[in-house]
Amino acid sequence: QEMPAAVPAARAANAPDDTFLLTIFLRHDESRPLPKINEQLRAQGFFKAFPPPGIEVVSWYVMMGIGQVVTLRVPASRLREVNRAIETTAWGGYRTEFYPTYDYKALAQQMRANDGK
Template sequence: MKYLLLIMLFNASTSFNAWASDEQNDELMLTIFLKHDQSKNLSEIKEILNNANFYKHFPPEGTTVESWKVMMGIGQVVTLRFPAALLPKVNLSIERYGWKAYSTEFYPTYDLYPIVKEEIKKARTNN
């Protein structure tokens, strides 16, 4: 599944590069998988998070939550947008306050939908 995503991102790179050249800023988007430890039930996970003051520290000040979803059987998937300089702060907020409750995966992210939307529009008007 990861390889399919990488192939899709690679194939979109030409379109994305043209689109991204208009977006000159230092913001990053990062998708974080907060993977549930299935040896713990939800009450145990919440207790760990409360004891660690997780929600006091995550997401850190200066970040914007783009989405926060539950992926059933996996855990939570959080996408943040923030200035690049805050990357260490985002990482530390997970390492210090979330690791007993979750294992994590981090993925640099960008919004491909404007490109896909244009491709759909082109494909449907050329028929």
């Protein structure tokens, strides 16, 4: 059986071939109150530098007990730029984790529709 594309066809047609999704966990330092964290992030230029211009934000959520979870669509050639924006402006305010990610929603929905009967 042929596997359907994980990304809806309309979205896949618009996405450059060299992009990937990158999910970043920005974990709060719970030993410090949020105003102090934000003060440090402002001083380091986080809000100006992240995400770098032209990098698409797919989602940006607050996950209670974790911090913020950001998913970006990143051209492969710009991965270093995204990493450097985090290293130079987010560290100290956040502990960071990076996860290459892919969109599975359309495939999961199709599998549930076909195989979940």
